[in-house]
Amino acid sequence: MRQMFTLWFSCLIFFSAYSLASTSESERLKQWLDARYEEELKFSPMTLTKLGRKQQYADIDDFSEAAWQTQLQWQLATLDSLREDFDYQALDADARVSYDYWIYRAERAQAQHQWLSHHYVFDQVTGLHTAFPQFMISYHGVESEQDMLDYIARLEGIARALGQLQRRAEAAAKQNIRPPRFAFDIVLEQSRAVLSGAPFDESDEAAPWWRDAKSKIDALQSAGKIDAARAELLKQQAQEAFGKHIQPAYQQLISWLEQDRLKADQQPKGVASLSDGAAYYEYQLSSYTTTDLTAQQVHELGLAEVARIRDEMSAIIKQVEFDGSLAEFFDFVRSDEQFYYPNTEQGRQEFIDESRHYLDVIESKLPQYFGILPKADLEVRRVEAFRERDGAAAFYETGTADGSRPGVYYMHLSDMRANNRSDLQTTAYHEGSPGHHMQSSIALERDDLPLFRSNEWYSAYGEGWALYAEYLAWEMGVYDNPYYNFGRLGGEIFRAIRLVVDTGLHALGWSEEQAVQYMLDNSAIPETSVRSEIQRYLVWPGQATSYKIGMLKFLELREQASSTLGEDFDIRAFHDLVLGGGSLPLSILERRVGEWIQEQAAN
Structure with missing residues (x-):
């Protein structure tokens, strides 16, 4: 009996030690991934803002192909560190999901590389020409005078970014890669709408972007964070930025679109018509x-x-x-x-x-x-x-x-x-x-x-x-x-x-x-x-x-879980599982659910 107890106690010590090691390795991976993701976020000040942060609050993303290449090389370099520094077998099931997921993202980015020029830069659905004003209106909150100064600084950054995107579209067009003509027409209409109203023209009605900037400055004044004179100066600075940076950038884009649309297909074709389509x-x-x-x-x-x-x-x-x-x-x-x-x-x-x-x-x-x-x-x-x-x-x-x-x-x-x-x-x-x-x-x-x-x-x-x-x-x-x-x-x-x-x-x-x-x-x-x-x-x-x-x-996954677990299937637990792990590639999601089904069946 004493020998059985000793054996049981030894097993308990072994499995407890293994569990602690596993937890430690999994937690260490989470810390590593969070640190790497913080590095990744620095490539995108706009993403930081969408996450509710005010880091790099005066900056706009770099949309040049060179910047994309730099980020890709950084992403691929993290894979070497990941594989060298962590024992995959010592990770718990969810940490393995994170490990595989990080690799999946990097490999997907690498696969995307050869198709950069095939992605239409300006179209009526995904084009950033409308995303920029919407980003400033909906995401760039202003709670202080510095926030408003950052807002104004970002207007210059948006003009630079729009120019980078235009150069990428021009490079693609030289390879005869451009969207159908209807997309040009809609993008032109959208771009002109951005410049419709004061301070871009003599209209009595303010453009939504300018109206947003003024309302945010007025809110600062109403909150007692700036006085009337400072509010007026900020409005002048914002208006100058709209006129000096935003308007010329959009006008330049409109001019190029008007010229290049004549080369676009009037009868739309699918991407199979492109080289390597x-x-x-x-x-x-x-x-x-x-x-x-x-x-x-x-x-x-x-x-x-x-x-x-x-x-x-x-x-x-x-x-x-x-x-x-x-x-x-x-x-x-x-x-x-x-x-x-x-x-x-x-x-x-x-x-x-x-x-x-x-x-x-x-x-x-x-x-x-x-x-x-x-x-x-x-x-x-x-x-x-x-x-x-x-x-x-x-x-x-x-x-x-x-x-x-x-x-x-x-x-x-x-x-x-x-x-x-x-x-x-x-x-x-x-x-x-x-x-x-x-x-x-x-x-x-x-x-x-x-x-x-x-x-x-x-x-x-x-x-x-x-x-x-x-x-x-x-x-x-x-x-x-x-x-x-x-x-x-x-x-x-x-x-x-x-x-x-x-x-x-x-x-x-x-x-x-x-x-x-x-x-x-x-x-x-x-x-x-x-x-x-x-x-x-x-x-x-x-x-x-x-x-x-x-x-x-x-x-399919719900049916697998329901048929395997029978009366023990809990739809609340299933939904919490599939939503609680974040947005996953379907292959990784399928594996995660499969492991959960096995665990539930064993219990």
Whole structure:
């Protein structure tokens, strides 16, 4: 008996020592990763600001290719240190995720290197020409006189950055890599809008950017932090910076765009038409889906999903006793007045108010499905005038970890005929809760993860979760209107259609009109929105496939957990697991869930 006790005690000592060593190595890795990420953040003052920090607050990112190369070399150098300094086998399961994830990011950046010139610098969706004013308005807070001086300094930095981006676009154009002509036209319109109003012209109305600067200076004066004379001097300095730096930079960009647009294709083509375009698209698919699926596989998956969802839609047609075909029901939902608010300020406010109502409806049910809930507030807003476009997609912008800036669900409401009410409820759940707001906020608010995991974003994970959230909301029983449930299916088939048209445009030689018609034939989306969407896919190859690929992976992993654990499966624990680890590549997420299932089954 004494020998058995001695053996047991020796084993206890051994495993306790191993556990302490494992914890120590894992914690040491977290400290190392946080230190490296702090180094990485210094490459991007704008990211620091978005995180709510005021380090390098007067600076704007360096967007030159040389700066990109410098950061890549730094990133690759960290891999040597990581592999030399840490014992992988001594790490706990979550630390191994962080270890592999850091390597994945660096290798992904290295793979991106050969395709830098293929990424369109200026387009209507991802171009930074509209991001700069929005960044200053929404992210650069002013709480002191120094903050305002930093604001003014950043205007000069933005002018420099815009020039760097223009030179990259010019270099790509020399290789005959440029977006279709429609993108030039929209970017020109957006850039001119940035310069519309005082102090850029003689208008009595202030440009949004200038209005923002003045309001922030006025707020300082109202708070007693500066006097009237100092406020007036700051306004003069800001106005001078707008006139001396911002206006010339945008005018130079506009001039070049006007010239180069004549060389752009009037009939849009997918990226397969570019030099090495097929290989570039395969890279884009891999990057956005974080899988090794081929374009043909994605296309066929999309066709199968469209067929499946059409069958579910047909069941709703019977439920509402509509006398007609699915195509006729699409036309009915697309055109009937009951599905639109008036194209007036009141109509826009009613659309926002109804969206807020449905977010309130689901709020009370969230604790039944999630153990961890976000601390950050969620706001619903209309997109600012200078970047608003008819029919453009709604989107979410993350708040800060400390709650000082809320998460915001933005909508384009300039054309209310592009905002069908049947989509209203499901879009609120996609962009808000339980979608992007929960996914981004929960990761950001975790203080036990390496910081990079709280802030990283992968489209297949983030957009896949948001589409899964639409389906989850239906499971939660919050849809009480069959037309809105049809809208939910419309949202799902919309993402399935994307698999078909994105690969069709960029790999299978589809024309823009062919893609438009396919979407019209298989959805109730208004034509204005359809055309805007297709143009989005043309300038952002691969991204639109990430939603459905990611959703299917979340459903697959949940089914694996449920079937393995049976009555012991806890959906709250599953959701906390997949949201609590941050935005992960699907391959790493799958491994993490698999290990959790094994652990739960063993317990």
